[in-house]
Amino acid sequence: MGLLCLGVGPLRIRARTVRSWSREFSSISTTRHNSSAAAALKASSTKRNCEGFYQLGFPLARSLSANKPPRGFEKFFPKNQQINQSAEKGKVKDPEPFQAENESDDGNKNHQREEKHKRFDWWTCFQEKWSFNNTIVLNIAIGAAGVASAFLFFHFRETGVHISWKDFVEHYLCKGLVDHLQVINKQYVRVIPVHGVDTSQVNYLWFNIGSVDSFEHNLEVVQQEMKLECTKVPVIYSSETNSTALLGIVAPLLLMGLLLLATQHPLSGRRIRGHGTSVFSLSESKAKLLKHNTGVKFEDVAGCEEAKLEIMEFVNYLKNPEKYRDLGAKIPKGTLLSGPPGTGKTLLAKATAGEADVPFISVNGSEFQEMFVGVGAARVRDMFGLARRHAPCILFIDEIDALGRKRGNGHFSSHNEQENTLNQLLVEMDGFNSSTNVIILAGTNRADVLDPALMRPGRFDRHILLEPPDIKSRAAIFKVHLRNLKLDSSIKLDLFATKLAALMPGFSGADIANVCNEAALIAARHLNPHVDSKHFEQAMERVIGGLKHSSHILQLAERTTVAYHEAGHAVTGWFLEYADPLLKVSIVPTSKGLGYSQYLPKEHDLFSREQLFDQMCVALGGRVAEEVFFKRLTSAAQDDLRKVTQSAYAQVTQFGMSEAFGPMSFDLPHAGSIVLEKSFGEPTARLIDEEVRVLVAAAHKHTLKLVTEKRQAVSLVAKRLLEKESLHRSDLVELLGPRPFKENSLFEKDLIEDNRNVKEA
Template identity: 40%
Template sequence: MQKNLHLICMLFFSQIHVLVGFKHIIKHSISYSVSKTKTVFMSNENIDFLTKYKYYFKKDNYNNVINDIIDHKVSKIYLDKKMNEIITLDNEGDDDIEKDIVSNSNYDYNYNYDHYHIASVNPVLIPNVIEKSSETRTPIIIADLRPGFIVNTENGFNFISNSVSFIIPFLLISSIFSFIRRSINANNMMNGQGFKPTIQSGSGQRNQPNFLNSFMPPMPQNKGGDQLQKSNITLANWAGSPEVIEECREVISYIENKELFNKMGAEMPKGILLEGPPGTGKTLLAKAIAGETNSTFIAISGSEFVELFVGMGASRVRELFQNARNNNPCIIFIDEIDAVARQRGAGINMANDEREQTLNQLLYEMDGFNSNENIVVIAATNRRDVLDQAILRPGRFDRIIRVSLPDKESREKIIDYYFKNKNIEDNFDISAIAEMTEGFSGAQIKNLINEAIILSARNKYTKLQEEYIFEAFEKSIVGLIRKNATVDFATQKRVAIHESGHSILTLLYNDTFDFKKASIQPTYNGAGGYTLFSEKPEIRNGGLYTKDVLKKRLIVSMGGKAAEAIFYGNDYVSLGAVEDLRQANKLAKRMIGNFGMGNQLEVFFNEDVSDDSNPFLGRSLSMGDKYSDHTKFMMDKESLELVQNAYNTAVDILKKNYGSLIYFSDLLMNNTVIYKKDIDYL
């Protein structure tokens, strides 16, 4: 390979030398011939008349020009610098004609332009022209016969060309040095020297004694060494599901009692995948495992493997694991691993070679020929469905721990944990707050408490007030309230009727729902008002929602539109029900497509309904449109029937309770906000 490359280079440079040599032969022959005759070099000002009026000169050919020179009929020869054009002045012409042409700005038919002859010639024949003019002692004037704007444009291009011809060799040399430097680093890695973190100097610059850095751009540095740390967090700092904690303790026991398990023939898990929604404490769990086992902790994000230079992702994986081997026992934590370990060959860009090379290197390091003794890889993701199947197999990620949203008991522990070291009132009902925050993650609960503390401090309180917990919760659900908004009476009345429809239906279904609050205060999210309610705790905690419960939720969702239709008439229903319609139709589609709650599609499951995926996020396009037109028609038909029946039921119920609807709307008009305690009092 090296010999072939050497031969190619020699052939390439030999061709260049041939071309350059031919050019020099012509140039020197012309120079030698010109030196024999009387030659005058003219300035651009003296040849303006030629460049301007040469198109009026008499056209001639090469043979006639040579014959005129030999016959002494030519008094002067103008030779273009490009050696491809000749202008001759015959003996009958004189300088007065030339002067008149220069002084006159326009073409004049009185002048005899025929004394000038112009001919285009092959540059190879120019030496012969010069030789003949030398024999006849005919003066030659070498000049640039092109118009001035063309000359200026060419000069600009020549400058750019010369600049590029200087920059390209410099970049080529820099690339060669860069390749040599990376090869040296790779050899050091193979020799076991590993990655050495750079030293931070006082001025903020990295100390790099290598002389190549004085003129080369710095290569990307490994980030793993900078994040080498010892964790002081334990499982006591994580408040959540006891089952998850038990799984983690089992992993810790493997690491701490490795010899015991090895005697029994058990192998320590090489990888643990923590999967779950964002904010559930996956990173905290990884730090806790490292802290409990007194292991070195290296944290890195999956996106940090993505680099500008090809091959740097795989190189970073090698350096990361080498760094872990040099500091074992070690726990490597890769956050958001789906950024680098997505399914290969999926998505729009089927040829993402750089990411796939990084993934292949990660697969090799986790279960390859290198020894990973006393190294555990923990990864976190909330998109397990997009991960490559090769990384999920046993031997790489042996344990997959699902970190779900906390239940009520776990939420109470989380709230109690975040209340520690906080100035709070003594009469807090933690159970009520935990019940209210159904569906919240640990991060959301932390943010809720922080928002409540900010609201309390803003209102000059020195302790956290319980009312601001509920205000912060409401803000997170419906958005910022427009307390000082000026709304006209008619609009306020319409909003009151709309929210009363939702509220009355919620109160009538009191065996299924808990009414929380109704308000006609507008929000910055665009809502004119809102009604807060939830399912009964026993329904939520079980998680097994029945068709009856979901149909009642549809009826409550259509209550606002139904109330407006009853009070104002069908032709005067407003746009306020748009969001209600969106939520109702979405729920109905899931009931038919996912939950098997249709009349004719009782056993049908549509994967596309709950699939919020997007090809750009890494899912395969092969799923496609795999259902027949009849099946899709039936699903749409039954979904619409569910929503239509819910609307008709809401209208019938509100007509029977029209007095309660009007009474509740009047209460809202007078009080703006109605809480559950107000309803209990009434």
């Protein structure tokens, strides 16, 4: 239940100095800044010229299409150029979107053209103005099609009544009500009544005929029988288009047309990448294209200086490819960015495109998986085609493990399809040469499952590992995110960022962004004009402990158990030398548990056996307190026990810390992965299990001894917890006296002090 930070960071290699990188970077950013300023100046002067023309306000001038100003009006048009621009502005061009994409010579020009295209695109304007989305449009289109079909149906509806030959003879012909007969399309006969018959309900009568010959014969016979020789009914022969048949064709066509328009299908003339919704667009890649400015620069990516240094080479190459070609250098085609979630892989890729000022094409590996065979490979082809058209550019494939897993691991058809897709990716990457000017970046959390063919030189040649940020990087990331917040004026940004960084060990960049946002939300919820340290403390608690469940009321027995459990953690940590300093302990139920303890773990790259042992004891402190005070066990310690077991297995099998087992290290399977073969035999497995049991038992014994000795202290803390729900370090000092070990650094003392101030505020 108590939240502990157990874990061992891998050795970090920090070979290069940050200073040399920042020097190189700043020179490049100055050059870029100058060129962008010139472009901005040019754009603003063009805008001013155009505005000048329109400000003249002559409707005549606006309607002119000729290049020359009309006679007598020359003084209002000092430069011909202005008229040309304005005349061009007035023209409504509708270039093919994909043609426009191909013209990559001048990004600014393209941008202006696109802007213009957008301005005159009635559909876009219409959608923007009425803020329609495609679902609304689709519904309206279906409704309109229904109304139109209904109108056509009622308008062209035949109002005649079908009768039989016998009825016709007996009720109409004999009674002399028939004016004339129309034989239509040699199929049926329309009976037109004599003048004076009421036709308001029924326009005409009709009956079917087998053939014209038999109809003529029968009519002849009937008329002879009725002695109507002298007043024979005239018969007219005509052909007509069947309006019902017409309606049957028109209505579905109308419906289809409207549907195509509404869904912006490629066939409807408006083609937007990846937005097609029918089978026609299945082979199109769903890559998203950011043509101009990703909005992210290297200064927005804090920490990870080594990664930035590595990736800077691509920026230089994309800006000056000739320099590299002159020297005969080939730029690596692809770089794999790997690391735990939220460490800034996507952000770094975007920043690379932003720095180099080239288009950014991003796609997710899972978007290549489709139930249809061959679609994945077709999408890979389409994506690379898109990248070639926009070169120089950066193509970023996120979660590449969904696409590039090791081949030959499965026998299912889906795996065959995934292999086809991967093969296509390998082929496409081979097809690129250094003159293509497309840099491929890929992001993954699982570099270990990628196919070796993908990682060979010539494909993803470089591998950049983005580790969870250390305290310095976390402070830098905090600074990036804090600058967007309206902070209390008493807060000193640098110091505050460093303190927050120290309080949040193990936090990734995404976690930090989340804490900053949470703090701002809390401040807004309490109608505070500024975000202050109190809000950050609450945000941190929320991120670590989860959402408070105020409505979750525990029964007294349960609450007491939780209080003693948490007190057990707190007291063991207090009296163990290598345990992390405690900041806060709480029994307020949250979405993550019924209580939690917050520690201030040190920034370790290496852990000693003593440290790991003490951490195990602190984790067991809760369970042992339950044993000592209640002589019964609950499920409250599940999370603690999981951590203890993990740590014990790591010590025995990976860190070689078990004397009986010796200095050996094995790779343990990842959680959730299927183990096909173990790297050790049955006797070794038995020995590992035995050693883990011995280690955990030793930690349990040690903790039991400590808790029994400090029974009084645990009881004191638990009672105070039941009273106050949350205790800070100062409360523990008051109850237990100062911790019998010296604090590690002045900074740590500061933080602890600061934590007390926060509590008092």
